[in-house]
Amino acid sequence: MxxxxxxxxxxxxxxxxxxxxxxxxxxxxxxxxxxxxxxxxxxxxxxxxxxxxxxxxxxxxxxxxxxxxxxxxxCMKNLAVLDETEDEVLVQVGSGYVWDDFVEWSVSRELYGAENLSAIPGEVGASAVQNIGAYGAEVSQLIEKVEAMDLQGDLRCFSREECCYGYRDSIFKGDLKGQYIITYVTFRLKKNPVWKLDYGNLRAEVENAGEVTGETVREAVCTIRHSKLPDPEVLGNAGSFFKNPVIEREQYEHIRDVYPSIPCYPVDERTVKVPAGWLIEQCGWKGRRWGNAAVHEKQALVLVNLGGATGREIMDLAERIAADVQKTFGIEITPEVNYIL
Ligand SMILES: Cc1cc2nc3c(=O)[nH]c(=O)nc-3n(C[C@H](O)[C@H](O)[C@H](O)COP(=O)(O)OP(=O)(O)OC[C@H]3O[C@@H](n4cnc5c(N)ncnc54)[C@H](O)[C@@H]3O)c2cc1C
Structure with a gap:
């Protein structure tokens, strides 16, 4: 047994x-x-x-x-420093370790790279599946390797390249979905910081605190996040419900002729990323209620459980929003959240 x-x-x-x-x-x-x-x-x-x-x-x-x-x-919550050089530290962390506790651990030891990813809910194993990201950083930038077990009990070690990371995507969500259980993730943290502050109002928030340190960046990220995102303990939610769609520049320019304020972030020469929250807001969904589910009043990308909502109710709301966005802009938005049947 x-x-x-x-x-x-x-x-x-x-x-x-x-x-x-x-x-x-x-x-x-x-x-x-x-x-x-x-x-x-x-x-x-x-x-x-x-x-x-x-x-x-x-x-x-x-x-x-x-x-x-x-x-x-x-419940694998162990953490071990595997190697240390003058510039870097390799840390192996158990899949059940709370992600934000790991960020706190690294910031408190003046190890850098994870500070922009402060206060993202979840555990370390999932961070490597989801390729979590925020404030211009993605966890894949820190990942050295991922250890995982297949269903026969055999272990395999994936290099970062083998994980095929993309925007909120990895091989564990794609070709190898359901085939591996992540046991450890090894991160490469830096001893000298390379700050990423040019995202939203992060720089201004950090400068409010005076000196730029790992602690002040972490605090600023936490402050901004808490002011914008609902606390799941108070209002059930799963963060951003939809991924930000990536569309052809040509399509973007057509839409911009009609909606001059449409924001975008360049992805490559051919494509741009459009904030799904903006599209949803333009369709009039921000703050709207659907049974016991709703679109959050401060952030249109977040769907919330007002109390007693069923999964179907939330999915139904999401489908209606996606259909409206498709009809209005001709853009398909897809859930970032995993539906479990
Ligand atoms: C308020 C709020 C804010 C959020 N903000 C962000 C954000 O800024 N950026 C961002 O990227 N995400 C954000 N999220 C989404 C979420 O925090 C991340 O996707 C996180 O990585 C999920 O971690 P989890 O442990 O809860 O995983 P779960 O939700 O339990 O699982 C997520 C996926 O990972 C798989 N999985 C989990 N553990 C393992 C394992 N050990 N081996 C193999 N597969 C596994 C699951 O099967 C599932 O497919 C937010 C969520 C909330 C509620």
Whole structure:
């Protein structure tokens, strides 16, 4: 019998930030790779080999109903410095380590690179799946390697290149979806900072605090985020519901003729990224309610659970918004949030 903790008909309400009151048929937590291997090779897992999910803190998931399969959750919370040079430190972090605790750990040791990613909910394992990003930084810029176990219990080490990182994307969401469970992520942190402050009002907020340090950048990021984003403890949400669409420049220019204020961020010579929140706001959805779900009043990209919303209600709202954006601008917006059936 595996050493993992196994529970049946387990409530997931405290394991997803949308606050969906759903249950998992089986819920398993493991403390290390050996626990996980035994679990994957056990009779408990066998019937669910095609019907399981791995979750972190559930801050990017939308459960549409009770989950009839098996949910895996890592409790691997170890952190080890693997190597140190004059300029850099390599840190291996367990998949169950809370992401923001890792950022705090690095900032407090004057190690740099993660400070712009402060206060993003979730755990380290998922950060490497999602390629989390904020304020001009992406976690893939820090990742040295990702260790993961396949369903036969064999370990594989992925270099950053092998993870195929893109905007909120990786091989773990694409070709290898459902095939690997991340156990450790190794980050390369710098001893000398390279500040990234030219995003939104970050520079102004940092300068308010005086000197630019890891601590002041982290504080500024936290302050801005808390002023803009709803706290999931108060109002269930999963952050940005949609990805920002990337469109052809030509299409952008046509739209700009009609909507001169449409913002964009260049991606390459051919394409630009358009803020999905702006598109949604133009369609009049900001602050609108749909049953027990709503579009947040301060940030149109965030859908919220006003209390008692079902996953279907939130999905329904999202589909209506996407259809309106498509009709108005001819742009397809797709969810960043993972729907769990
Ligand atoms: C208020 C709020 C603000 C947010 N702001 C941002 C932001 O600024 N930038 C940003 O990028 N994201 C943001 N998010 C989204 C979210 O925090 C990230 O996507 C985060 O990485 C999800 O982590 P998690 O541990 O909750 O993963 P979950 O939501 O539990 O899972 C996410 C995905 O990762 C997979 N997964 C999780 N752990 C593992 C593992 N060990 N092995 C394999 N697969 C795994 C899951 O199957 C799922 O597909 C925000 C969310 C909220 C609620």
């Amino acid at each position: 595996p050493m993992a903790r196994i529970q049946f008909n387990y409530p997931l309400i405290s394991h997803n930030t949308f606050g969906m009151d759903v249950k998992a048929k089986v819920f398993c937590e493991y403390n290390d790779e050996e626990d996980l291997r035994q679990l994957l090779l056990s009779e408990v897992f066998a019937p669910y080999a095609e019907n399981f999910i791995v979750i972190g803190a559930g801050s990017n998931l939308l459960f549409l109903k009770d989950y009839e399969g098996l949910v895996l959750h890592s």
